[in-house]
Amino acid sequence: xxxxxxxxxxxxxVLDLAVGVIIGGAFGAIVNSLVADIITPLIGMxxxxxxxxxxxxxxxxxxxxxxxxxxxxMVAFALYFFVVTPMNKLQEMSRRKEPEAAPAAPPExxxxxxxxxxxxxx
Numbered sequence: 001x002x003x004x005x006x007x008x009x010x011x012x013x014v015l016d017l018a019v020g021v022i023i024g025g026a027f028g029a030i031v032n033s034l035v036a037d038i039i040t041p042l043i044g045m046x047x048x049x050x051x052x053x054x055x056x057x058x059x060x061x062x063x064x065x066x067x068x069x070x071x072x073x074m075v076a077f078a079l080y081f082f083v084v085t086p087m088n089k090l091q092e093m094s095r096r097k098e099p100e101a102a103p104a105a106p107p108e109x110x111x112x113x114x115x116x117x118x119x120x121x122x
Contacts, residue, residue: 034082035074043074 008014043050050070055063 031075031078031083034078035071039074039078 040050052063052066052070053061055061055066
């Protein structure tokens with residue numbers, strides 16, 4: 001039983017997943033700081049304090065929900081424009097730099113068959 005557990009833990013995909021989760025958590029802190037410390041204050045300077053928590057509809061705290069939605073949209077905005085778009089551009093640039101491989105020569109049988117076809121056409 002312990003041997004099976006050891007094999008499970010030592011598989012590459014489990015370790016990759018663990019590293020991805022840890023890096024994702026650390027990266028989430030960076031994105032949240034970008035939103036909370038840079039984007040939100042900029043929006044506050046332009047439009048006033050972006051806090052809807054005082055909005056209520058009876059017993060429902062609609063303002064807290066709106067804050068969560070706005071925060072999600074700002075995180076998505078930050079991820080897209082500061083991470084996804086630059087990464088796509090870098091990948092596109094790296095693809096352009098790679099020389100295209102010349103097409104492989106067809107097998108000898110194909111060349112002979114083409115010659116026979118061309119001779120029959122004449």
